[in-house]
Amino acid sequence: MAWNEPGGKNNDPWKNRGGRDQGPPDLDDVFKNLFGKFGKMGGGKGGSGKSVGKFGILLVIGLLVVIWIISGFYTIREAERGVVLRFGEYYQQVEPGLRWKPTFIDSVIPVDVQSIRDQASSGSMLTEDENVVRVQMEMQYRVVDPYRWTYAVADPQTSLSQALDSAIRYVVGHSTMDNVLTDGREATRQRVWEELQAILEPYDLGVSIIDMNFRDARPPEEVKDAFDDAIAAQEDEQRFIREAEAYAREIEPRARGQANRMNEEAQAYKEQIILEAQGEVARFEELLPQYNKAPQVTRDRIYLETMESIFSRTSKILVDTKNGNNMMYLPLDKMMDKQNSTAPVRSRSTLEGLQNPIEIESPNSTTNSPGLRNDSFRDGRR
Incomplete structure (x- = not known):
């Protein structure tokens, strides 16, 4: 039966030994018994026992040395x-x-020294125009000098937090509320970064600032709705400006293209008219000597060529008047529609070197005009 089981009190190894109760053995007794056993290992007393005791002490010292080396x-x-x-x-x-x-x-x-650490700061601050805003910013940094980070200041984390809070309050205190809440946020963030670096430089904390994030900036709750409306209006203004600029960028190249096309067409038309005029001048310059040599023949030939050109582009109706005065129906409406759909042909010819315009007449005309007139040709008169 075990000594600690019920009914096993008499088996307690620390009691009832030598007729009296006793507690756990003393450590001094344990070490004495241990060194006594080392002494007995020599087989006798005297010098041999002392040498064995010294060996045990050296063994313990050697173990301690090994443990000390391993723990390093x-x-x-x-x-x-x-x-x-x-x-x-x-x-x-x-x-x-x-x-x-x-x-x-x-x-x-x-x-x-490789991980990027975060340090945030927030609070209500007074701006330059005496308005209260709540600003939240976050700094990201990395340790670059372990010794300076450990011993430059007593608590580097607290020092960084206080420096960041001081830089934010300084920059916000020298900015207007509109700049902090709306379009000046990026400039405010950059200024806080620069101010924080200027504050940390004398302390030499051994850190490098990686980035500065402007997490939030909002007015007091009492005027939050009004500021939200103002911000929305400014955003709409910027959006309309961007849309107008995009429309201008779209329309301007198209207008420039149309203007260039019109200029090129005008230039081409100008060259065409000049070349046609030069061709007419050259033709009449060739025609003038022939007209001077044979005026009647030249007049008849020009008349026939002109009539051929006119009648080739018009509708023609042949009426037989020798077989009686029969009424006949002429489709004037269709003839007029066809005439309107056909571009009128106008031939205007002049002869350089002639002082009077040429009048083209019928070969049987009795007019002895030295020139030719296109009006007679155009009306079809003989």
Whole structure:
């Protein structure tokens, strides 16, 4: 039966030994018994027992030395740098990897130098135009000097928080409410960044500011609705301006293209008219000598060519008047429609070198005019 089971009180190893109760053995007695056993291992008393006792002490010291050496190994992760202190004073900085330090002499503080840390600050602040706004900003930074980060100030996190809060309040205090809430937010963020760097520079905390985020800026709740309307109106204004600019960018190239096309068409028409006029002048210059040599023949030929050109583009109706005065129906409406759909042909010819316009008449005309007139041709008179 076990001594701690019911009814096993008499089996307690610490009681009823030698007729009296006793507690747990004393540690001094345990060590004395242990060293006594080491002494007996020599087989006798005297010098041999003392040598065996010294061997046991050396063995214990050797174990302690091994434990001390093993306890000195440590590892610095890839994203960290180690700050080594020797008797509490800065000694050196170690790189990542497996390292060893003398325990109780050196101590190592690992510092993360790759992770990006956040530090936020918020509060109600008074602007330059004496309005109250609530601003929330967040700073992102990274440690670049582990020693300065650890020992430049007593509490680097608190120092960063206070510096950020001071920079925000300074910039907001020198800005108007509209700039902080609307279109001046980016400028405010940049100014806070610059002011924070100026504040941290004398402390040399060993940090690098990566970014500054303007998380929120809003007016007091009592006037929030009015400011929301004002912001919406400004956003609408910017949207209309962008739409107008986009429309202008779309219309302007099209208008420029049309203007260029019209200029090119006008230039082409100008060249066409000039070439046609030059051709007419050249033709009449060739015609003038022939007219001077044979006026009647030339007049008849021009008359026939002109009539041929006119009748080739008009409708013709042949009426037989020799077989009686029969009434016949002429489709005047269709003839007029066809005439209206056909562009009128107008031939205007002049002869350079002639002082009077040429009048083209019938070969049997008795007019002895030195020139030719196109009006007679155009009316079809003989």
